[in-house]
Amino acid sequence: MIETRELVHAYDGARALDGVSLTVEDGEFLVLAGPNGSGKSTLIRHWNGLLEPDAGEVLVDSQEVSEDLVAARTRVGMVFQNPRDGFVAATVGADVAFGPENLGLERSEIDRRVAGALEAVNLDGRDEDGVGTLSGGEQERLAIAGALAMEPAHLVLDEPFTGLDEPAREAVLDHLETLSTAGTSVIVVTHDLRDVLGLADRLVVLAAGRVVRNGPPESVDLSGLGVRASC
Template sequence: MIELDGVTCRYGRGAGEGGDDGDADSDGDADDGATGTVAVDDASLSVPDGEFLVVAGANGSGKTTLVRTFNGLVDPDAGTVSVNGTPVDGDLVAARSAVGMVFQDPRDQLVAATVGADVAFGPENLGLSHDEIDRRVDEALAAVNMSGRERERIDSLSGGERERVAIAGALAMEPDHLVLDEPFTGLDEPARRSVVDRLRALHAEGTSVVVVTHDLRDVAALADRIVGLADGRIAVDAPPREAVSALPGLDVRVPEGGEFGKPTG
């Protein structure tokens, strides 16, 4: 369970420490002159184990900043964040083991020259045994259909393959929650379908999935719940069929016809 209570994040003069992700401080909100631009404003949210949550909003709405508080990549200026009952700021290692993060651009988190070395990077930093690291790498690559490709160079991969390696690297930490920030940006249709299929399978196996996006067409049918952000505030928090009417007003693209979210009742 991820729990946020009254989380506020600011940037600019007097702001607390936080990440600059291109989403947090490009929304054009007014700077109050003392506490900086508000990127996330008094957000309270719970993400239960096993849920498929979509965090939706326009560019600059604060959605990336919000999810980066889940494992301490952004430190809130106010409010609290806890994972599995433990405050994130009290145990960053536990939070980052429980909440795996896949950035919008995989190049921002791919750190090694080869596929296998990159996926092994996180488990190695946990001080695990070689056998345990090998097991995690094998299982993570199998989960994204990249078994046997450990020795391939990262710079030889397509955009979709790099996305899958980034997902595998997060999975190798064996997180309770997998958070993906705009995972379909720049992918062609086959790559998008591959990532969607992987997310569907991972969720079916019990992993909680959080997808950050401004375009719901790829994930609408998978969602249990949608949280919509506008100007850093949570404007929508509802099952997909209830959320859909408000989302276009938040500059979020929704599917035209077809299935929107899972059936209720």
């Protein structure tokens, strides 16, 4: 479970989060939406300790994030926008294997995870391709595969579908649904709800650093919030 209690975050005195309280249950599929600058990226960065609260608390599986950053980062997997900077190896397979290798897993387990993660993003058979040779959308898919291979308890994806073609979107969505059903919390940050709303248990909308909507997707009124629900 991820618990955020009365979280405040300010950049140079300006509040990007202004008292956010939000709990994400294990296995929940949550969509986090809101207009540009509403605080979505700031909020998720607190969940694995990339930012420190100015006030309030963030707990992952009942432990305060700041008390054990390694634990929080192992339990909360993140896929950020513009993944280009995040790659650590020369080839696709080596890049996805890097995280599981650092967990000290057996080779057979690493190979299983790499194969599964690459299949989930339609990059199977591309292990030997150079990371630098991938298209933008393929790089996004590689970043998702890297997070999947860590098998985190909670998986957070920031605008994961932007550069993905239709088969890749469908493959990733299928995989996220399977993960959520199996008990992984899945949090998708997006302004464009078309793909994900049908899968979501809950929709949370931020505006100006506050939670302004929070409920089952079908019950949330999006009018006037700068969020698009359908094509």
